[in-house]
Amino acid sequence: MKTPEELQEEAVAKLAETEGKALTPKDRMAIPHQEMPSQMPLERSRNMKEVALGYTAEEARLEAMRCLQCPNAPCMQGCPVKIRIPAFLHAAAQGDFDNAIQIIKESSLLPAVCGRVCPQERQCQQNCTLGKVLKSVDLAVGIGRVERFCADRERELAAQPGAKPTPIAVKPETGKKVAVIGSGPSCITVAADVRREGHDVTMFEALQKTGGVLVYGIPEFRLPKAIVQQEIDNLSRMGVKIETNFVVGRTRTIREMMDEDGFDAVFVGTGAGLPKFMNIPGENFVGVVSANEYLTRANLMRAYDTEHAHTPIYASRKVAVLGGGNVAMDAARMALRLGAEEVHLVYRRTEAEMPARIEEVEHAKEEGVRFHLLQNAVEILGDENDCVTGMKCIRFELGEPDASGRRSPVAIPGSEFVMPVDTVIVAIGNGSNPLISQTTPGLEVNKRGNILVNEQNQTSLEGIYAGGDIVLGAATVILAMGEGRKAAAAINEYLAKR
């Protein structure tokens, strides 16, 4: 791995070569893919600081120059919110980052977040012509990284002393009240888009801090909390009211809020927060935790800060993490940072089927997480105090592709073995929290508990809209944001008619 300094030196030299030259597609293709400057694995696996340090201006420009400016823009087709990708990359290649961020913000409200957490290799970058020509999606234009640079640069400039805060236009007050339930990505989007129309918006969050999964779930080393906080601060500056420690459905029901508290419309963006377990023997032993619990203790409750935090966390030596998604990677890497000696990631398919972002998988491996593929837990073993002592696993082989197109794993009889561990973190996905649907008569949900909505994200009840993971099932930040934009447009239209 090259150090950030080495990478920057190369970028400066390369950029000088291109200066004043009209680049042909061949020249563009010859520019090396700019590696992401990162903290060195051994160092970072013991601290909570962000792993990926972000491009420098030179690196961002070079990476943007690699874009072939395809007229049909296949990348845009892969983007859930249809950011004008070639246009912003063109501006960034010129060094006009102000224009680049404006183009991104036409479509995306959370570029600093999405630049970090979007699965670009399955969205925009999957369709990138350059990646196709070079026969590897890893060599596609690093669209997300350039996006991140543009967003970070804007934020850092705004934070400098003497910088004027960019005014956020809010239309005159309409006197109409909108409740946004939750404070994750879909809710941040709805709050901003609805407030801009002059409506009176209050955001209700059940926990003590706003940001939803961006704060309780995604660790600091992947998404610094300050970035999320700035988005929340922007909402406050626009006049969005924020109520934390308020559990809609319990502290107040949606019906009461609409009938008694004067809310004209409600957006439900409560996410997918109910952890799934394996339903195997031993799962209630001491030391078996959901990834949600583990990450919430570590992130939201700041248990990693052992000097100050009151919330305890498992002092684990040997940890097994079950699952292959981003949450599994986050939990595994968090366990290392909290001092675990061994972290074993157990996944029943192969790496190709892992739903996690490629970068997270790479980072986890670099940091020393051991991957056990085509294996799964069948039983958790414990001692007389019900404390975890190990995990009985079975090996799998890949069978025929299933309905989702993935080759489904088939257990190999007699292949059981025991993995000695003291902690098992279950990261096999989340279901929907039933609190809102249970306390809102007439609100229709599907059999998985996801709220049913029409194309405008309206639920079965008038004035109540929903979006994000509570509708989609566990998905991505950008999809939640896309849903939020649609719902906000529908709410604004609905309120204009009232």
Added chain:
Amino acid sequence: MHRILKKTQLSNDVFRMEVEAPLIARERKPGQFIILQVDTNFGERIPLTIGDADIEKGSITLVFQTVGLTTKLLASKQEGDEIAALVGPLGRPTHIEKVGHVVCVGGGIGVAPSYPIAQAFKKAGNKVTIIMGARSQNLFVMTDEMRAIADELILITDDGSSGRKGLVTEPLKELCEGPNKPDLAIVIGPPIMMKFCALTTKPFGVKTIASLNTIMVDGTGMCGGCRVSVGGQTKFVCVDGPEFDAHQVDFDNMMKRLRTFKPREMWAKDHLCNLMQAADALQEKQGGTK
């Protein structure tokens, strides 16, 4: 922020606090609980049951025992001080109906959450027998309130300093054997007490409900730290409970899970001990301990 309106020290380590929480006071129903944080930056989230509520004053009553860092910090607060966060009311309310004869067994500070439940069953037209147990006379809480609603009140202490000498399971068993067999038992207290109450009523076929107080983080179904095995199925105390059929609850596993952080705290968390000492010192300084 929630102002402390009234603080009473009930015994060496048990406190009663009336706290401003108008929204919770209005919505709370018997059987529900709250999550409390003394500090939203570094404080932990702990579940506490609601002992009483006053809608007019916009307040709720909490009764708690100082067992860990947060309860100690809470006890060190005085009237007029504020609590950073109170979330709730959480959990499913008790199912109240007229069943005939209801016996409420409260052990230690478990009497506090029993009070609104007993009150509601009484109001629904039931005969309500209350058994209150404590280690010693000075550890009874809310005796006057309970006396006011009980058709029959039975006090029992480990040391015989008040009422009968013995365990709550003894009068409970007698009631089950007697002519006036209860139709429903509500048992709230230390897990070991609830376990033995369940074992006592089971042979008599008396439906028994236990209110569980497990380790929680969020209290809204998000972490699963509170899970218990009920009839072989995993349930979340925060959203599926806190009340369950006591004959189905795996109390042994629950008690072991409650000890999750006990040995581990020793392992790695010297700081917790230091924080505890600091909290003790603070409490002493503010005259919190008799």
